[in-house]
Amino acid sequence: MKAPLLACLLGLTFSAFAQNQQLIVLGVAQDAGYPQLGAAQEFAAVELGQRTRQKVVALGLVDEKAEQKFLLEATPDMPDQLFALNAFWPTPGTLPTGIFLTHGHIGHYTGLMYLGREASGATAVPVYAMPRMARFLTTNAPWSQLVTLQNIKLLPLADGQEITLNPALKIKPFLVPHRDEFTETVGFEITGKHRKAVFIPDIDKWSKWSQNLLDVIKHADYVLLDATFYRDGEIARPMAEVPHPFVEETIKLLHSLPAKERAKVYFLHFNHTNPLLQPDSPERRAVLQQGFRVAEEGLTLDL
Template sequence: MKRLVFLFAFLFAANTWAVTLPKTPYIIALGIAQDGGYPHMGCQKSCCKMAWSNAKLQKHVVSLALVDPVNKKWWLFEATPDIKQQLQHFKLQTNSTYPYLPEGIFITHAHIGHYTGLMEFGREVMSTKALKVYVLPKLKVFLEENGPWSQLVKLNNINIIELTADQPLTIANNTVTAFTVPHRDEFSETAGFKINTPTKKYLFIPDINKWSKWDKNIIAEVKNVDVAMVDATFYSNTELANRAIAEVPHPFVTETTDLFKNEAAEVKRKLYFIHFNHTNPLLWSAQAQQALQAQGFNLVKQDQIFY
């Protein structure tokens, strides 16, 4: 398997990025945190304390950009509460090479960190025209029948396109396939995405209850891609002091690494953890990050480029 190359870009005072961008389709991680972002609202504990006073430590809510330099188009995955900063950040990171708005937005589900950024496209802010929003059927109905999202539909700010689970959608020279995963589906089903470019295959599952609840085998799914970005909301079951962690089920990082501990090194290194809660030490502890990497696994860094 070809070795993956990952770029890390650093913003200089002149607002230019000191990196040569790929000439084939690539993915940028525009955010890596759980729905509440980092630092987390109301948290004054050690996990967030430094980030309140140091903007360099702050992280956006989980989001990806699929960039096609051949067709000069790009697509956004997740419409987060940080979408304003993320779109501006994308513009800077790509040196204003692409349109400010994406060709379309793919959304996994109706939890606040994944779809509420759509409000920025209404008449109060961008007042966009027929911006494509790709969702599974229940989420489509939710957006169409509940305000304020229904107004976006009524005013044609967004054009909702219904996806069919497990059916690939071709966008330029790439394909995106939505599939369902078990999660807290209060308002919609929950999707994951397979993103295939001409050169790489990606798996994106930011939210899922437990791997054992899914009707697919996560190890087999990871083996079939080059990069798998998977739910790392919580590192272990000891993180929430003021509520029952069972109320917000996710696979603990320790559970996922245990599942893969006997797999070959080339399988382990495909795993990239993402969607970190502010309590997860992988978000802020160099020691925890190094320990994970010593086991052969990886974690997504904000602004990381995959191609």
């Protein structure tokens, strides 16, 4: 089901709609968002109402009973995304119970800047990070100032080690292959009271991963997957430099899945060139007709 975004825009709360535990999609675009810098036609289309702005990929995680709300990723759109999360389910205070980071590319951690001295001046917001990610934040300005001023409190993650957020909610990071220039990259397995979700916003080709994607889908209820590019040749740069799995490749890999399993798959993390961003594109219609799903901002998934 989808959360009523109009209520959010009107300043109404979502508490009447919230279930005990939910994931909320707070953005679906690749790191640079949509429209992207320099793309004049995209900006014009948004201004004319022909296209919609898309925030960078992030999830909200809410546990109503435990009065907890988490962000998965700290994006450049974090102020708007945290506002939406707070509107979805208000709790005492406006900052999240914690933030989980997947890796050190610009769309996934730079929102931490809004916790610093120049912005909210937060106090000890828990930020869960893998070892290289934590070291990157600790040793590189301006992020190191967040640590020294105790705007954030770094908490360790380890590959395959589950974190208990409360007795009915757990999250487990797992390493995935990616362009790890600065940090390692992880996906997350989120286990709620009734359902399990897997979140992999960034990964290189599926063949480079030690796990079998079909098995991952089999043992989960929702699988949110990297769909940065739809097909080869989509951008002018050599695409081997950014070796995400093309949506066409992922669909081919999953073609043998029954309809029930295909319906678990939600594509997200769309580059501005990806036709799945456009609601009227034939590519989007084809993906939906094959039984897969395209994530949209405001989508909520019960755990």
